[in-house]
Amino acid sequence: MERVRRAAHAGSWYTNNASKLDEQLEGWLKATGLSKSPDVRGIIAPHAGYSYSGRCAAFAFANIDPANISRVFLLGPSHHYYTPKCALTRATVYKTPIGDLLVDLEVIEELRATGKFELMDLHVDEAEHSMEMHLPYLAKVFHGFSYTYYDKQQGPIYKSIETLDRMAMEIIETGDADAFKTYLQEYENTICGRHPISVFLHMLKNCSTKIKIGFVQYEQSSQCKSLKDSSVSYASAAAKVES
Secondary structure: OOOEEOOOOEOOOEOOOHHHHHHHHHHHHHHOOOOOEOOOOOOOOOOOOHHHHHHHHHHHHOOEOHHHOOOOOOOOOOOOOOOOOEEEEOOOEEOOOOOOEEOOHHHHHHHHHOOOEEEEOHHHHHHOOOOHHHHHHHHHHHOOOOOOOOOHHHOOHHHHHHHHHHHHHHHHHHOOHHHHHHHHHHHOOOOOOHHHHHHHHHHHHOOOOOEEEEEEEEEEOOOOOOOOOOOOEEEEEEEEEOO
């Protein structure tokens, strides 16, 4: 069952306007002048209202290279609820104005099974700001996170999936195997034929005859409209000798 943690502090501690928030985060991240570091495995960032600490937090998040991170553990203090243990979220989805983040339920269950953690009620979770203030930055830096690219500005989920797929198709059409590898590392799109496609791209690169790939059809098995839906994408292409 889907349990959604609302962006309870959006509209007060930070803007709830998706385009304004995305622009604000982008500006702060660029203003740091920092480059993504493949060596970064953790950060410490402030969690006050964005008008107070948003700019400072950018200096932490700007270091993150999402291509080198497969899972995020988000830790924060409790300002309203006392517990002698660490508390785990009951949510399955974290909402943010610029994209939803999926909770790794397998890890939550593994931690709970140790007996060293308790579960936090959803209303307690939503009242606590310490972790929520990091969620928009995570959505921004990881472009959707949890192996799921979902850009709400693209509209319905199936449109976001199509955008992600067509990014790969356009790269494949360029014949750039290295760019395709970078795409797979960054977005982790589960393209079933990614390895043979990579071999094919390298083969064409070293072919004496100039050959151009062009996609001729794209379809989805179904249209995902909620996080409970699933879909498989299909695409066909032809590689032709360039005249």
